[in-house]
Amino acid sequence: MPSNFAEIGKQLQTAMPVPEFPTAxxxxxxxxANARHRSQLLIMxxxxxxxxxxxxxxxxxxxxGGVRLWLFxxxxxxxxHSFTVITNPNAEDLRRVTADATFPxxxxxGIPKGxxxxxxxxxxxxxxxxxxxxxxxxxxxxSTQFLxxxxxxxxxxxxxxxxxxxxxxxxxxxHWNVGKExxxxxxxxxxxxxxxxxxxxxxAASLAQTLPLxxxxxxLGGDEKLANTAxxxxxLTGHSTLIDRGHLSEIAGLAQSRSPMTVIRTNTIDDLxxxxxxxxxxxxxxxxxxxxxxxxxxxxxxxxxxxxRVCGSGGKMGSGxxxxxxxxxxxxxxxxxxxxxxxxxxxxxxxxxDATTFRVTRG
Amino acid sequence: MGRWVPPExxxxxxxxxxxxxxxxxxxxxxACFRLAMMVTGDRGLAEDAAQETCVAVYRKIRxxxxxxxxxxxxxxxIMHESTxxxxxxxxxxxxxDHITTTDSHITLDVWQALGELAPELREVTVLFYFHDxxxxxxxxxxxxxxxxxxxxxxxxxxxxRILLGDYDIELRTGYKEMNYAV
Numbered sequence: 087m088p089s090n091f092a093e094i095g096k097q098l099q100t101a102m103p104v105p106e107f108p109t110a111x112x113x114x115x116x117x118x119a120n121a122r123h124r125s126q127l128l129i130m131x132x133x134x135x136x137x138x139x140x141x142x143x144x145x146x147x148x149x150x151g152g153v154r155l156w157l158f159x160x161x162x163x164x165x166x167h168s169f170t171v172i173t174n175p176n177a178e179d180l181r182r183v184t185a186d187a188t189f190p191x192x193x194x195x196g197i198p199k200g201x202x203x204x205x206x207x208x209x210x211x212x213x214x215x216x217x218x219x220x221x222x223x224x225x226x227x228x229s230t231q232f233l234x235x236x237x238x239x240x241x242x243x244x245x246x247x248x249x250x251x252x253x254x255x256x257x258x259x260x261h262w263n264v265g266k267e268x269x270x271x272x273x274x275x276x277x278x279x280x281x282x283x284x285x286x287x288x289x290a291a292s293l294a295q296t297l298p299l300x301x302x303x304x305x306l307g308g309d310e311k312l313a314n315t316a317x318x319x320x321x322l323t324g325h326s327t328l329i330d331r332g333h334l335s336e337i338a339g340l341a342q343s344r345s346p347m348t349v350i351r352t353n354t355i356d357d358l359x360x361x362x363x364x365x366x367x368x369x370x371x372x373x374x375x376x377x378x379x380x381x382x383x384x385x386x387x388x389x390x391x392x393x394x395r396v397c398g399s400g401g402k403m404g405s406g407x408x409x410x411x412x413x414x415x416x417x418x419x420x421x422x423x424x425x426x427x428x429x430x431x432x433x434x435x436x437x438x439x440d441a442t443t444f445r446v447t448r449g
Numbered sequence: 450m451g452r453w454v455p456p457e458x459x460x461x462x463x464x465x466x467x468x469x470x471x472x473x474x475x476x477x478x479x480a481c482f483r484l485a486m487m488v489t490g491d492r493g494l495a496e497d498a499a500q501e502t503c504v505a506v507y508r509k510i511r512x513x514x515x516x517x518x519x520x521x522x523x524x525x526x527i528m529h530e531s532t533x534x535x536x537x538x539x540x541x542x543x544x545x546d547h548i549t550t551t552d553s554h555i556t557l558d559v560w561q562a563l564g565e566l567a568p569e570l571r572e573v574t575v576l577f578y579f580h581d582x583x584x585x586x587x588x589x590x591x592x593x594x595x596x597x598x599x600x601x602x603x604x605x606x607x608x609x610r611i612l613l614g615d616y617d618i619e620l621r622t623g624y625k626e627m628n629y630a631v
Contacts, residue, residue, distance in 0.1 A: 091609065094559045095579040099487055104479040105496060112474075115504045123508070406467040 113339030120332065121350055153209040153216040155235050155270065156245040161256035162270055163245035164233075169209040169216075170354040174202075174305050177297050179352075183208055184293055188215045189236040189266045193292040196283035197221055197230070200314070203299045211354055215239045221299070223310075230277075233270040240268050265289075302326065304379045306333045306349060308410050312426055316412040319424065319434070324416020327379045329388070331428075334397070334407045340382075341389035347380040384413055387421040387439035391446050396425055396437070417441075422449060452520050452580075453477045459519045462510055470510065474503050481527055487575045488531045490564045494538055498530040505530070524582070524590035528572060535568060562612035570605035573598055 156163040172179050183206060184191040201223030208214035215236035222229045245256055260277060261270040264284050271277050284292065303320045305313045307330030320326035329337075333347065340347055357371040380388065388411060391397075398408040412434070414422040419441055424434040436449035454476040461469035481502045486495035505526050513522060563571055572591060576582045582590065587598045 091559065091613070092578040092581075094556055095487075095563075095575070098556050098560055099483050099579055102483050102486055104482050107475050107478045108496070108500060112500055112503060115500055116507060119504050119508060406471070 110339045110342050113336055114343075117336045117339070121348075154241065155216065155233070155239070155268075156241045156243065156256070157259075157261060157268070157270070158242070158244050158256060160258055160260070162259040162261065163256045166209075167358055168211075168354075168356050169207055169358075170211045170352065172206045173351045173353075174204055174301050175206040175351075176300055176302075176304075179206060180293065180296065180300065183214060183217065184289070186213050187217060187236070188213050189238070190289045191217060191234055191292075192264045192267055192269075192284050192287060192289050193234070193296045194219065194221070194230075194232045194269075194280050194284060195287050195292050195295045196280045197296075197299060198223060201230075201299060202301060202310075203296060231272055232280075233272075235268045235270065237263055237266050237268045303328055303412070304349060304351075306330060306347070306379055312410060315434075316424070316426070320412060321414050321416055321422065324414050326412060326414045327384075329380070329411045329413065331407045331410060334388075334392070334411065337385060337388050337392060340385045344382050345385065346378045346382045347385055348376045349379040350374045350376055352377075380413055381415060383441060384415050384421055386444055387441070388413060388423065390439050390444040391423055391425070391437055394446055396435070453480050453523055456516050456519075459516045463513060463516060465511070470507065473510075474507055477506065477523065478503060481523075484527055484575070484580070485531045487563070487579060488528070488568075488572055489535050490571070491538075494531075494534045497534045498527065501530040501534070502527045521586065521589055524576070524580075524586070525592070528576075528590050529592075532568070532572075558613060562609055565612055566605055566608055570601050570608065573601045574605045574609070577602055 152168055154165040172183075175183075180193075180203070184193070187208075201221045203219055204222045205218075205220040207218035207220070209216045216239075217234040218231060219234065220229075220231045257272070259270050259272055261268060262281050263269070269281070269284065287295070301313065301317050302322075303313075303317050303326040305316075305328050308316070308328050313328055316326070316328040327347075329347070336347065352375040353372060354374070355370050355372045359366045359369050391411075392407070396409070397411075398406055408428055410426045410428070412424040412426065416422070421439045421441060423437045423439060425437065426434045438447050438449040439445070440447075454473055458469060458473050458476060462473040478499065481499040482495055485498040485502070486492065489495050489498060502523070506523065513519060563574065566574060573587055576587045576590060577584075584595055584598045584602075588595050591598070
């Protein structure tokens with residue numbers, strides 16, 4: 087028997103029984119961590135462009151609350167303290183936000199085809215007087231952000247000096263008014279067509295023209311080209327969700343626990359503190375809305391299809407799948423699932439999975 | 450390097466090979482659990498910390514630039530997660546789980562003595578004596594100064610001498626042997 091403390095400890099450690107690797111629990115934890123990370127990234131990307139206007143914006147926001155805008159010539163400053171972000175907003179989201187706003191919202195029109203409204207950032211949450219609509223179209227090269235603000239809340243003149251003596255920084259913008267709305271675009275003007283088009287439409291017409299720029303499907307990862315294709319082929323009825331490989335790796339654990347696949351699309355930051363003038367997301371007070379992207383039975387249908395190895399084995403952790411899925415949950419009898427190989431040149435294959443027996447057939 | 454898994458396994462996972470990453474996670478699991486168990490003294494907390502460590506490795510390994518940085522990186526993660534789960538549970542300091550009943554008295558007493566140490570002393574003890582980490586490596590793993598490592602280790606040693614006084618047990622003190630200059 088050794089009398090050396092280190093040797094005894096090492097023996098003790100080596101002899102310690104180790105539980106089996108907890109695959110299901112690991113996947114649950116991985117899913118939670120990924121969801122938290124994604125939602126933080128989305129918030130950061132939503133706020134990033136606005137804070138370009140000045141690094142002191144968030145610091146100033148603490149004093150003013152919500153989101154405040156100052157305009158002075160072609161310069162603007164924005165202070166952000168609390169806000170809500172909806173990622174990949176759907177028609178219902180857009181209708182609700184514009185209807186609840188404190189001003190008749192004229193949404194940007196004349197946006198190039200193939201562009202999507204991918205983020206809706208607004209404040210306050212219940213009755214927004216500030217809406218930031220971000221459009222992106224990697225395939226069209228378009229990426230624009232419009233701030234739509236209740237004109238009666240805009241502060242005109244130089245941004246205030248903060249109690250710490252710091253002047254709220256201002257950045258270059260292009261801005262104009264439409265009805266009771268002030269429209270602000272970051273950077274120097276190149277939005278003459280949009281400006282002219284917005285002057286000619288009613289709020290309702292602008293909403294109608296914006297609806298086609300929203301995804302009908304729920305997009306859980308996947309690249310834009312694939313999302314566009316999936317959105318095009320998804321049935322008009324029922325709920326459809328595009329699931330990338332990262333999310334597919336969660337299916338086994340979810341199916342085992344009979345759980346649905348959830349998504350966080352809506353995040354609200356109630357209080358965003360700053361460290362050194364920069365947003366401190368780690369200590370932000372926030373809450374989010376968890377939505378069901380795929381029902382528990384839909385998850386089981388996907389698991390049944392994955393079990394047929396149409397998408398590779400996935401490996402021990404389920405991370406080795408070779409395709410992405412679009413699932414439609416329109417009928418109570420069967421789930422329609424389109425399998426997109428990672429090789430984008432190959433067309434998707436459709437399968438049907440019986441909602442009761444989970445038997446898989448080629449659709 | 451290569452304390453946890455062979456360097457080739459790390460290199461393969463770093464290169465984006467998904468199967469290799471799966472193998473890496475299941476490969477590091479036993480050692481992660483054992484270290485967390487030694488540090489937390491509780492099986493439930495150890496499982497929790499080891500799982501969180503595996504999740505962090507799975508999600509962030511691609512941010513690692515070099516294979517030879519893996520060991521230090523993993524020590525940092527597991528010590529961080531062990532501390533986090535322990536604090537969340539209300540600072541369990543005494544071992545709540547016993548090792549196998551066939552163990553000798555001295556082994557059981559070492560385990561018991563370890564549990565008597567304050568968590569911050571137990572951490573440096575486990576890393577120094579049972580994992581053969583140098584002072585620099587411990588400082589890096591725990592994100593504390595070299596001075597703090599030396600002080601904690603000295604306090605741990607004093608306490609262990611009292612707790613294990615009945616045994617003629619050898620407690621290595623060799624900072625200099627470990628090439629550790631403070």
